Amino acid sequence: MTSTSQPDIDFIYEPVQDQLDMVVDSLRSLAGHAKLSGEDGLLEHAVVSGGKKVRPTVTLLAGALRKGPQDKLVTMATAVELLHIATLIHDDTVDKADTRRGRATISNIWGNDVAVLLGDYVFATSATYVCDTGNLRVVRRFSETIMELAQGELSEYFSTHDWNQSIEEYTQRIYNKTASLFCTAAETGGVLSGAPEEECEALSQYGYNLGMAFQIMDDLLDFTGTEEELGKPVGNDLLQGTVTLPVLLFAEQNPDLPSMKRLIQGSQEPEDLRAVVDLVRVSNVIDESAAVMESYKQKALEALTLVPKHRARESLAALTDYVSHRRS
Amino acid sequence: MTSTSQPDIDFIYEPVQDQLDMVVDSLRSLAGHAKLSGEDGLLEHAVVSGGKKVRPTVTLLAGALRKGPQDKLVTMATAVELLHIATLIHDDTVDKADTRRGRATISNIWGNDVAVLLGDYVFATSATYVCDTGNLRVVRRFSETIMELAQGELSEYFSTHDWNQSIEEYTQRIYNKTASLFCTAAETGGVLSGAPEEECEALSQYGYNLGMAFQIMDDLLDFTGTEEELGKPVGNDLLQGTVTLPVLLFAEQNPDLPSMKRLIQGSQEPEDLRAVVDLVRVSNVIDESAAVMESYKQKALEALTLVPKHRARESLAALTDYVSHRRS
Numbered sequence: 001m002t003s004t005s006q007p008d009i010d011f012i013y014e015p016v017q018d019q020l021d022m023v024v025d026s027l028r029s030l031a032g033h034a035k036l037s038g039e040d041g042l043l044e045h046a047v048v049s050g051g052k053k054v055r056p057t058v059t060l061l062a063g064a065l066r067k068g069p070q071d072k073l074v075t076m077a078t079a080v081e082l083l084h085i086a087t088l089i090h091d092d093t094v095d096k097a098d099t100r101r102g103r104a105t106i107s108n109i110w111g112n113d114v115a116v117l118l119g120d121y122v123f124a125t126s127a128t129y130v131c132d133t134g135n136l137r138v139v140r141r142f143s144e145t146i147m148e149l150a151q152g153e154l155s156e157y158f159s160t161h162d163w164n165q166s167i168e169e170y171t172q173r174i175y176n177k178t179a180s181l182f183c184t185a186a187e188t189g190g191v192l193s194g195a196p197e198e199e200c201e202a203l204s205q206y207g208y209n210l211g212m213a214f215q216i217m218d219d220l221l222d223f224t225g226t227e228e229e230l231g232k233p234v235g236n237d238l239l240q241g242t243v244t245l246p247v248l249l250f251a252e253q254n255p256d257l258p259s260m261k262r263l264i265q266g267s268q269e270p271e272d273l274r275a276v277v278d279l280v281r282v283s284n285v286i287d288e289s290a291a292v293m294e295s296y297k298q299k300a301l302e303a304l305t306l307v308p309k310h311r312a313r314e315s316l317a318a319l320t321d322y323v324s325h326r327r328s
Numbered sequence: 329m330t331s332t333s334q335p336d337i338d339f340i341y342e343p344v345q346d347q348l349d350m351v352v353d354s355l356r357s358l359a360g361h362a363k364l365s366g367e368d369g370l371l372e373h374a375v376v377s378g379g380k381k382v383r384p385t386v387t388l389l390a391g392a393l394r395k396g397p398q399d400k401l402v403t404m405a406t407a408v409e410l411l412h413i414a415t416l417i418h419d420d421t422v423d424k425a426d427t428r429r430g431r432a433t434i435s436n437i438w439g440n441d442v443a444v445l446l447g448d449y450v451f452a453t454s455a456t457y458v459c460d461t462g463n464l465r466v467v468r469r470f471s472e473t474i475m476e477l478a479q480g481e482l483s484e485y486f487s488t489h490d491w492n493q494s495i496e497e498y499t500q501r502i503y504n505k506t507a508s509l510f511c512t513a514a515e516t517g518g519v520l521s522g523a524p525e526e527e528c529e530a531l532s533q534y535g536y537n538l539g540m541a542f543q544i545m546d547d548l549l550d551f552t553g554t555e556e557e558l559g560k561p562v563g564n565d566l567l568q569g570t571v572t573l574p575v576l577l578f579a580e581q582n583p584d585l586p587s588m589k590r591l592i593q594g595s596q597e598p599e600d601l602r603a604v605v606d607l608v609r610v611s612n613v614i615d616e617s618a619a620v621m622e623s624y625k626q627k628a629l630e631a632l633t634l635v636p637k638h639r640a641r642e643s644l645a646a647l648t649d650y651v652s653h654r655r656s
Contacts (some may be wrong), residue, residue: 032363063351090448113422116444117485120418121478123448127455127471138462150449157445 063187152176390517480504505541
């Protein structure tokens with residue numbers, strides 16, 4: 001891992017703090033105004049959560065590089081956050097997660113049925129926000145992203161316990177599942193602020209690489225974090241059968257290790273999974289995965305050299321450090 | 329009920345049969361090309377189903393009244409059908425339905441988790457089809473409809489067993505749940521074929537009233553159909569606690585009937601529900617509900633007087649008879 005420390009999140013927010021507050025207000029007023037009868041606090045619980053709001057921040061920062069109309073950026077950033085929230089609601093339902101960020105999940109409090117329908121409602125709400133930008137290119141990119149997200153979730157589901165898959169399959173899946181939305185968040189910020197095409201493309205590249213680094217960090221934290229930091233057991237992904245980069249690299253290097261061999265042959269025995277978790281944690285694949293993450297981070301920074309010098313660009317650069325040094 | 333008989337569906341399809349075939353081809357090729365690994369036959373099972381394709385037929389017929397570009401109409405009609413399919417997938421999951429139209433549901437075969445994620449995927453796919461029309465007004469109307477659908481489903485869920493609700497609440501809910509998509513199906517056909525504003529508005533009114541009649545017919549069939557026709561027990565909605573027009577009218581007229589009284593006070597006892605099913609079936613509320621349906625049907629026909637005389641208009645008119653005389 002690199003030695004730079006995690007930057008202060010407030011330094012990152014600073015150039016767009018006002019707009020980010022507007023995004024939060026917008027989510028809060030959505031929860032207050034929606035006509036969902038009988039659901040005391042349901043929508044508020046869903047959309048007024050904590051979280052670092054990394055994705056809408058990317059949109060706002062990308063948009064701040066040019067002097068475009070700020071209201072559309074706030075609308076877009078709200079849509080991006082709502083889409084993220086919708087996927088979390090359905091993910092938590094499918095994953096049977098009881099808590100997220102220390103709070104009970106929708107499915108835990110209101111049950112799976114409500115979680116399915118509320119997730120749909122939040123998906124649809126995000127789409128109407130995007131329509132409010134009035135920009136067809138942005139709307140299309142957004143709807144492609146919803147499709148990629150769903151495709152990523154489906155393929156993750158179907159590739160559970162498949163330790164034999166290729167790095168390419170893994171890479172495609174984490175693009176769909178995570179990097180696609182980062183990519184769209186950054187690119188649409190550029191499009192809506194009237195940035196020239198090559199700058200939108202550079203922002204798209206930045207978002208792609210930032211998102212890939214973000215997901216690999218997630219994969220790493222599953223092994224390097226503590227149960228206290230993560231709010232879930234160490235090695236939880238692997239125990240659930242979710243195939244991540246460290247495990248793929250480990251499987252490649254140790255196909256003949258008895259526990260790994262049994263997993264590859266289809267065992268889902270908890271003791272085999274547990275044994276591999278312990279081996280992965282102390283193996284060199286942690287550093288190797290961190291190096292892969294670092295290379296995505298570097299590509300994100302390279303992409304930023306193609307956008308105008310601006311205080312918001314410093315925040316976008318700092319975000320790559322933030323993402324790759326977070327502890328939860 | 330009126331005495332006119334159900335018209336032949338082929339007469340209705342006839343002016344747009346070629347485009348409807350293209351919609352079916354488009355669904356089939358979607359199932360063939362989507363990159364969903366590990367899901368033998370999943371997407372095909374979901375999108376290549378039977379069904380009368382009433383909603384895409386409405387779009388195509390509305391669009392056929394003017395000589396607009398037909399390819400956009402086929403794209404739009406496909407989006408409309410995909411959105412309908414996505415809602416069915418999630419509905420069947422929430423309702424724990426084992427079969428639909430005589431076939432096993434996605435949740436039944438692949439489980440709830442896959443059904444949630446596949447529903448999301450089909451939702452997103454429908455949105456990308458709408459984007460392909462390149463018409464922002466159509467895209468916006470479509471995303472509002474997704475929101476209304478989700479709102480309708482949520483409020484149906486939360487109003488289960490609430491026999492005390494108003495006809496207004498019921499009316500709003502069936503608009504959200506059913507008529508909104510019919511409305512959008514008709515209106516967008518007009519918009520995409522370049523119809524003038526007042527004609528698009530008339531088509532929207534047609535779709536609204538057709539959709540309301542369609543849903544009330546659904547409510548009626550729950551009492552007037554046979555188990556063989558419906559593929560589910562007679563009175564199934566009521567037994568599940570779903571509040572429909574006949575039951576609301578019955579509750580209004582018979583609030584002091586012991587079984588009804590207990591239901592209104594919160595009883596969910598199967599014997600109370602069963603007793604009310606039997607009473608509703610032989611009561612005058614069936615005819616009263618049919619009269620409400622008939623008035624929506626008449627308003628749909630009135631709206632059609634504002635669109636050009638055309639063979640497709642005859643089909644749209646015949647569709648109001650078809651919808652109000654179907655047996656399943």
